[in-house]
Amino acid sequence: MQPLKDRSALEALLAADWAIQDDRDALQKTFRFKSFVEAFGWMTRVALHAEKMNHHPEWANVYGTVEVTLSTHDAGGLTELDVSLAQVMDKLAG
Numbered sequence: 001m002q003p004l005k006d007r008s009a010l011e012a013l014l015a016a017d018w019a020i021q022d023d024r025d026a027l028q029k030t031f032r033f034k035s036f037v038e039a040f041g042w043m044t045r046v047a048l049h050a051e052k053m054n055h056h057p058e059w060a061n062v063y064g065t066v067e068v069t070l071s072t073h074d075a076g077g078l079t080e081l082d083v084s085l086a087q088v089m090d091k092l093a094g
Protein backbone atom coordinates (compact mmCIF):
# COMPACT_ATOMS: atom_id res chain seq x y z
CA MET A 1 0.00 0.00 0.00
CA GLN A 2 1.43 3.36 -1.04
CA PRO A 3 1.62 5.82 1.85
CA LEU A 4 0.88 9.45 1.06
CA LYS A 5 3.89 10.97 -0.62
CA ASP A 6 2.40 13.80 -2.62
CA ARG A 7 1.47 16.36 0.01
CA SER A 8 0.56 18.92 -2.66
CA ALA A 9 -2.21 16.68 -4.07
CA LEU A 10 -3.67 16.42 -0.57
CA GLU A 11 -3.43 20.20 -0.11
CA ALA A 12 -5.31 20.67 -3.41
CA LEU A 13 -8.10 18.40 -2.15
CA LEU A 14 -8.31 20.29 1.16
CA ALA A 15 -8.73 23.48 -0.88
CA ALA A 16 -11.56 21.79 -2.81
CA ASP A 17 -13.82 21.15 0.20
CA TRP A 18 -12.31 17.86 1.33
CA ALA A 19 -11.46 17.68 5.04
CA ILE A 20 -9.54 15.32 7.28
CA GLN A 21 -11.92 13.70 9.75
CA ASP A 22 -11.37 14.74 13.39
CA ASP A 23 -11.20 11.32 14.98
CA ARG A 24 -9.84 9.26 12.12
CA ASP A 25 -7.23 9.41 9.38
CA ALA A 26 -9.79 9.74 6.60
CA LEU A 27 -10.89 12.24 3.95
CA GLN A 28 -14.46 13.51 3.99
CA LYS A 29 -16.62 15.52 1.64
CA THR A 30 -20.34 16.11 1.13
CA PHE A 31 -21.43 16.24 -2.52
CA ARG A 32 -24.75 17.90 -3.39
CA PHE A 33 -26.63 17.22 -6.62
CA LYS A 34 -29.89 18.63 -7.97
CA SER A 35 -31.76 15.36 -7.69
CA PHE A 36 -31.60 11.78 -6.50
CA VAL A 37 -31.11 10.60 -10.09
CA GLU A 38 -28.06 12.87 -10.54
CA ALA A 39 -26.60 11.76 -7.22
CA PHE A 40 -27.13 8.10 -7.93
CA GLY A 41 -25.83 8.42 -11.51
CA TRP A 42 -22.61 9.93 -10.12
CA MET A 43 -22.36 7.18 -7.51
CA THR A 44 -22.71 4.58 -10.26
CA ARG A 45 -19.92 6.14 -12.32
CA VAL A 46 -17.70 6.43 -9.25
CA ALA A 47 -18.48 2.83 -8.29
CA LEU A 48 -17.17 1.54 -11.65
CA HIS A 49 -13.89 3.43 -11.11
CA ALA A 50 -13.68 2.27 -7.50
CA GLU A 51 -14.11 -1.34 -8.52
CA LYS A 52 -11.38 -1.00 -11.16
CA MET A 53 -9.08 0.53 -8.54
CA ASN A 54 -10.12 -2.10 -5.99
CA HIS A 55 -10.59 0.83 -3.63
CA HIS A 56 -14.04 1.49 -2.27
CA PRO A 57 -15.66 4.51 -0.64
CA GLU A 58 -17.72 4.64 2.52
CA TRP A 59 -20.70 6.75 1.55
CA ALA A 60 -24.30 7.55 2.39
CA ASN A 61 -26.92 8.99 0.06
CA VAL A 62 -30.06 10.92 0.95
CA TYR A 63 -31.91 12.34 -2.09
CA GLY A 64 -29.33 14.59 -3.82
CA THR A 65 -26.72 14.51 -1.06
CA VAL A 66 -23.85 12.03 -0.85
CA GLU A 67 -21.58 12.02 2.21
CA VAL A 68 -18.25 10.40 1.39
CA THR A 69 -15.46 9.08 3.61
CA LEU A 70 -12.23 7.78 2.09
CA SER A 71 -9.67 5.76 4.01
CA THR A 72 -7.50 2.75 3.27
CA HIS A 73 -8.68 0.13 5.72
CA ASP A 74 -5.79 -2.20 4.91
CA ALA A 75 -3.31 0.53 5.85
CA GLY A 76 -5.29 2.01 8.76
CA GLY A 77 -5.14 5.49 7.26
CA LEU A 78 -4.72 7.61 4.16
CA THR A 79 -2.82 6.43 1.11
CA GLU A 80 -2.36 7.50 -2.50
CA LEU A 81 -5.46 5.44 -3.36
CA ASP A 82 -7.65 7.77 -1.29
CA VAL A 83 -6.20 10.82 -3.02
CA SER A 84 -6.74 9.20 -6.44
CA LEU A 85 -10.34 8.24 -5.69
CA ALA A 86 -11.07 11.73 -4.33
CA GLN A 87 -9.71 13.22 -7.56
CA VAL A 88 -11.90 10.87 -9.62
CA MET A 89 -14.96 11.88 -7.57
CA ASP A 90 -14.30 15.60 -8.06
CA LYS A 91 -13.72 15.12 -11.78
CA LEU A 92 -16.93 13.12 -12.27
CA ALA A 93 -18.93 15.66 -10.24
CA GLY A 94 -17.81 18.28 -12.78
Ligand SMILES: C[C@H](O)[C@H](O)[C@H]1CNC2=NC(N)=NC(=O)C2=N1
Pocket: 054, 055, 056, 057, 070, 071, 072, 073, 074, 075
Ligand atom coordinates in the same frame (compact mmCIF):
# COMPACT_ATOMS: atom_id res chain seq x y z
C1 LIG B 1 -9.26 -7.70 -0.31
C2 LIG B 1 -9.44 -6.36 -0.96
O1 LIG B 1 -8.52 -6.21 -1.99
C3 LIG B 1 -9.24 -5.24 0.02
O2 LIG B 1 -10.07 -5.46 1.12
C4 LIG B 1 -9.46 -3.84 -0.55
C5 LIG B 1 -10.83 -3.59 -1.14
N1 LIG B 1 -11.23 -2.19 -1.09
C6 LIG B 1 -10.72 -1.34 -0.21
N2 LIG B 1 -11.20 -0.10 -0.07
C7 LIG B 1 -10.73 0.75 0.83
N3 LIG B 1 -11.24 1.97 0.95
N4 LIG B 1 -9.74 0.39 1.65
C8 LIG B 1 -9.18 -0.82 1.60
O3 LIG B 1 -8.27 -1.11 2.38
C9 LIG B 1 -9.65 -1.75 0.63
N5 LIG B 1 -9.13 -2.93 0.49
